[in-house]
Amino acid sequence: MKYKKVRWGIIGCGDVTEKKSGPAFHKVENSELVAVMRRTGELARDYAKRHHVQKWYDDADGLIHDPDVDAVYIATPPGSHKEYTLKAAAAGKPVYVEKPMARSAEECKEMVAACKEAGVPLYVAYYRRAQERFLKIKELLDQKAIGEVRFVSSTQYQKARDGVKNSDHLPWRVQPQIAGGGLFFDLASHTLDILDFLLGPIQEAKGFASNQAGYYEAEDIVTGTYQFQTGVHGIGKWCFTAFEDVDRNEIVGSKGKISFSTFGDDPVILTTSDGQQQWSFERPEHVHQPLVETIVKELTEGGNLCPSKGESGLRTNRVMDEIVGN
Structure with missing residues (x-):
């Protein structure tokens, strides 16, 4: 319709x-x-x-x-x-x-x-699938700017927020019965989903999840490895009780690498033997708007225009389930 x-x-x-x-x-x-x-x-x-x-x-x-x-x-x-x-x-x-x-x-x-x-x-x-900075990364990958992709590494850790430190009123994001797990499910989902968009579906994932600080029952540290259907390997580290905030992803290929953050506004950096190039992007005033535009256009004009649908969302949840296990 x-x-x-x-x-x-x-x-x-x-x-x-x-x-x-x-x-x-x-x-x-x-x-x-x-x-x-x-x-x-x-x-x-x-x-x-x-x-x-x-x-x-x-x-x-x-x-x-x-x-x-x-x-x-x-x-x-x-x-x-x-x-x-x-x-x-x-x-x-x-x-x-x-x-x-x-x-x-x-x-x-x-x-x-x-x-x-x-x-x-x-x-x-x-x-993020519809935002300019991530579309630029996809363009670089499609142009083989780093050659054949070999592996991707994601490192994301942050300080424990005051609202979760032995609180009697924990935010829903660290209540598994509401969120499905802890902050890994809320935040790492963005990274795993954008990697699905950039590199294709992950076919297998394994990992470890623990609670080290004891502020709440959900996991507060997760490490995982995964392999994409294309054969690309991946590794991820997420910790939510560290001493500082870090958000860094690297896609490494046979001829270079692309560095970027999931949540920050720092530049997208392409590094090859010829040197470095970088691109900066202004965050949209309403971060959902580029994706909503694709949805509305699809609903009004037809076609397959929105890049984020139930099937891809399901894949991201499946990968998180496999990494965290029980």
Whole structure:
């Protein structure tokens, strides 16, 4: 089904929707945000008023079945992603779901199957796939700027945030029953997904996960190795109780390497025997907007335009499950 204009409803209008995603639905051509939902009605109404949204709800079913809502953006924590995706699919509404796609690969499989059966598209908010800096990296790889890719290395560690240090009110991101695991699931998912985009699917992954600091029950350190379908090898290290913050990825080939960060704004650096080149990119005001543009264009014009869908989101969850194990 093609839409002349995509009218969006948001389930879960929390912090991520204030600037990262919410305004994009108004700013993208042929797109409009018409309804929002939050369990606390007063907060939903406040959001609607501040963002000039026509309707607000305090229950998801009301928004999903609103005839003025064409597509549903699920911006809740992962613990409810499957539930709301299945409901939206049953109502015949396209779904755009936050990352990680769900708490496990098994939940993701159910979501993909439900949307396929209902005949509606399922998009996942790995928005880096549509941003200029990562499209530049893909262009360099496609141009064989570093020759044949041999391996990729990711190192990401950070200080323990004050909110998780022996707190009685832990953030949902370190509560496995809500998030699927700890900060690895929330943050490393971005890196693993962009590597899937740049280098193709990972066919096998192994790893170790531990809790070293004891601030919460979820893992706080993860190390993993993986092999891509192309034969490229990968290694990743993630620690969330280190002495400083580091975010570094390197894709190494037969003729050079590409260095970049997942979350930072530092330049993309190409190093070869001829020297170094680098490219800097300004972060989009609303980081979701480039990806939302591809979704709206696909829904209004047809084709296969969005680079982040249920199948790729499922692959990222599967890799995380394999690395963390039990």
